[in-house]
Amino acid sequence: MENGNALNRYARLAGMAWLVVILTGITAEFFLRMPLIVAGDAAATASNILGAEGAFRLSIVADIIMLLFDVTAAVALYLLFRPVNQLLALLATAFRLVMGAVLAANLTALTSLLSVLHGTDSAAPSIVQQLLDAHASGYAIGLVFFGLHCFILGALILKSRYLPRLLGIMLMIASLGYLIDSFAHLLLPQGSALLAMMAQTLIALALLAEVSLSLWLLVKGVRA
Template sequence: MKSNLKNFENSPQIYARTAGILYLIIIIAGVFGELFVRNKLIVYGNAEATANHIMHSEFLWRFGITADLVMHLCDLPVMIILYYLFRPVSKKLALLNLSFNLIQTAVLVLNKLNLLVALFFLGDSEYLKSFSPEQLHSLSYMAIKVHDFGFGIGLLFFGFVCLFEGYLIFKSNYIPKAFGVLMSIAGLCYISNTLALLLAPQLSSIALLMPCFIAELSLSLWLIFKGVKITEWKTAIAKN
């Protein structure tokens, strides 16, 4: 543990850039799964059309689930690196941030089972023959709806992650404060969107998540190309 911490303190740029690259992969995989797979195949309000799209593009549906799992696998090293990166600012808040991050990842990974269930209902297994096609389409669509709400619940925890990270970045001095503001706004948007989904679904909108995309993409690119400000990092380490 002490050896790993020492390595991190001596070479923060390597770890920061690694986190940035993985974060970018997370964004690309997430956008692909959500916009280029589910947004393309799901026809909201029409279970039959959705079922037909999934059955005719089964590989794409499965590929979207795989992309999501790649995203969550990348989450793990990123959250560990960010823990060490923000530790000099506040050990307790960095640990709380890590904990919320783990919770949201666990929720979202388990939630992927709903996408597999949606696919299973559209299969040709013997045990499904007691249901009519219309019933199977409805059950598949229901699994997709459950996934939507599970996704929103996971993002509620991630909203707090963004708020914590926004504060930690703002206080760090070795990452520009502007990213702290952007991540805080992203956190509020994630939380607002989930609350809207749960309390007033008609108000939930992907437009609410656009600031999140901008904030996270900007931070990932900064970490890749700039990393941390070494002088300020060394000052923070010395104080710690």
């Protein structure tokens, strides 16, 4: 059985790493990449990316940093919750590592996009759109595994009593947001207003749950 000091070291490492994951992920997607993408206009998107190529490349680097810290968080969380239930802790870790592998491979869509833009193919804008769509689909697939990770982690929090039960409940509910959003993207490519609203609400809760959990782990640690 791990002693309290060791558990709190794992908790603070997990909290720090997860907080970096949140900050770099938001920066990459919402501050660097999303402003360059014009929905339904591949030519304008291609022009924006070429006009701010440094920001687009920086978004890829931010994603890589996010994934490095995500692996760190996954291992620290495994060590933290291993005394509670080793099998569930291992399963949660495996789902999170698979998510990281999927997202890492998915970044090749963005690097390929840059290669297309620097080529001479007159069909570049349409290819750019296809690569952006492929990246979005890859992200949706990766978040299925992350949603399952969050659900199991929430269950471990409830079982452990290391942390406030509310954090575990929030994380389990929030995991549904990732699963609904991902499967809606994959099964309903035309979209559904009701599902989109439901998924956005749950993903907002997911972000709140993740930030709350990471800050609690970093600042307060666990009740060992």
